[in-house]
Amino acid sequence: MADVNNARRPHTFFTALAVIGALALLTVGCVLGLVGYAISKAPGMTLTSMSGGDSHDASRYLRGLGMGEKAFAGIRLEGEINSPVADVVLEKLKAAMDDERIQGVLLEVESPGGAVVPSQEMYDALKRTKERKPVVAYVRDVAASGAYYAIASASAIVANRGSMVGSIGVILSSVEITELLSWAKLKPVTLKTGKLKDAGSPMREWTEDDKAYLQGLIDKTREQFASDVKAARGLGDVAMERMSDGRVVLGPEAAELRLIDKVGDRELALATLTEIAKLEKAPEVFELEESRPELPLFIHYLFGESAHAFGASVGTSLGVSMREGVRTGLREGLTDSQTRQPIRR
Numbered sequence: 001m002a003d004v005n006n007a008r009r010p011h012t013f014f015t016a017l018a019v020i021g022a023l024a025l026l027t028v029g030c031v032l033g034l035v036g037y038a039i040s041k042a043p044g045m046t047l048t049s050m051s052g053g054d055s056h057d058a059s060r061y062l063r064g065l066g067m068g069e070k071a072f073a074g075i076r077l078e079g080e081i082n083s084p085v086a087d088v089v090l091e092k093l094k095a096a097m098d099d100e101r102i103q104g105v106l107l108e109v110e111s112p113g114g115a116v117v118p119s120q121e122m123y124d125a126l127k128r129t130k131e132r133k134p135v136v137a138y139v140r141d142v143a144a145s146g147a148y149y150a151i152a153s154a155s156a157i158v159a160n161r162g163s164m165v166g167s168i169g170v171i172l173s174s175v176e177i178t179e180l181l182s183w184a185k186l187k188p189v190t191l192k193t194g195k196l197k198d199a200g201s202p203m204r205e206w207t208e209d210d211k212a213y214l215q216g217l218i219d220k221t222r223e224q225f226a227s228d229v230k231a232a233r234g235l236g237d238v239a240m241e242r243m244s245d246g247r248v249v250l251g252p253e254a255a256e257l258r259l260i261d262k263v264g265d266r267e268l269a270l271a272t273l274t275e276i277a278k279l280e281k282a283p284e285v286f287e288l289e290e291s292r293p294e295l296p297l298f299i300h301y302l303f304g305e306s307a308h309a310f311g312a313s314v315g316t317s318l319g320v321s322m323r324e325g326v327r328t329g330l331r332e333g334l335t336d337s338q339t340r341q342p343i344r345r
Contacts, residue, residue: 061095061288062102071286072273073105077122081114081146090125092288097129104134104277106270106285107154113145113167116221122150123228130155134276138269139163139260144248148259149225153232155276157260158269165254168226169246170218177202233258 065071073096077089096102107126113119129135130153137143137151139159144167151157159165181188181203188203199210230240239257243249251263262268274282 074285074287086118111147119146127153136273161251164248166248
């Protein structure tokens with residue numbers, strides 16, 4: 001019996017050693033994954049552009065595109081427009097404009113509009129970009145209000161026949177809660193330096209001066225909107241009069257009014273971009289999505305994708321994405337009472 005126990009001891013020892021080794025490797029992989037994830041999310045991190053050698057944040061969107069490859073840059077503008085959404089689009093446009101491998105930009109749009117300034121920033125950025133490389137906007141479903149403003153300066157706009165385009169107008173909305181406050185026996189107190197400082201506040205009834213002042217603001221904002229669109233699209237008085245009430249129109253009517261250039265699908269948008277870029281054949285559309293830094297080669301061989309995947313899942317579960325939420329809150333939430341309900345397009 002003693003001989004049997006002695007024979008089993010080496011086997012038990014090697015089994016324990018193997019388990020310890022596996023746990024050690026797993027721990028190292030997890031740590032490296034978390035480090036890699038943290039580095040990829042570091043706000044100050046920059047990567048070197050493969051085309052020009054300059055270091056800037058936007059270049060990370062082109063990691064994965066080969067040195068000698070030619071491509072169209074695929075960029076998406078989706079959802080409600082705000083500062084974080086515009087920031088991403090602006091970074092991608094910069095990356096596409098500065099990289100010699102990118103022959104043009106296909107901007108796919110699916111947005112009802114949003115805030116004023118981000119829409120204007122994208123309008124200006126597209127205008128700069130098309131001076132160096134063609135930009136074709138493709139509207140799959142809707143490009144209204146600020147979204148249409150943003151793409152009006154593109155080299156060309158293609159929209160489906162069922163797409164909704166337009167809404168050249170501005171809106172400011174609020175809710176008056178004075179009756180609710182009265183019911184709750186709450187009395188708001190406001191100190192201000194001028195009678196219009198709290199214009200639009202939900203805490204009191206709007207005066208005629210308030211309404212006239214705020215109406216003047218949105219009228220002037222709408223004038224900027226209409227002027228930029230008219231200049232970029234070469235629209236006539238008939239089109240501007242038709243769209244003056246803030247309506248949207250379907251693709252065919254948008255083409256008749258010259259709000260867009262062609263009615264069709266994504267393939268037509270790609271063909272249009274190829275034609276404007278003066279290429280015989282459309283290159284691959286390289287989607288500009290943020291890519292993570294590569295792991296060192298030996299780690300890749302040892303752990304493959306497991307380190308990245310584990311790091312990403314743990315990082316997300318620990319609330320790493322809250323950084324973006326905080327940034328959005330700081331940009332969009334901290335307004336004084338006068339602009340608590342932001343002017344929207």
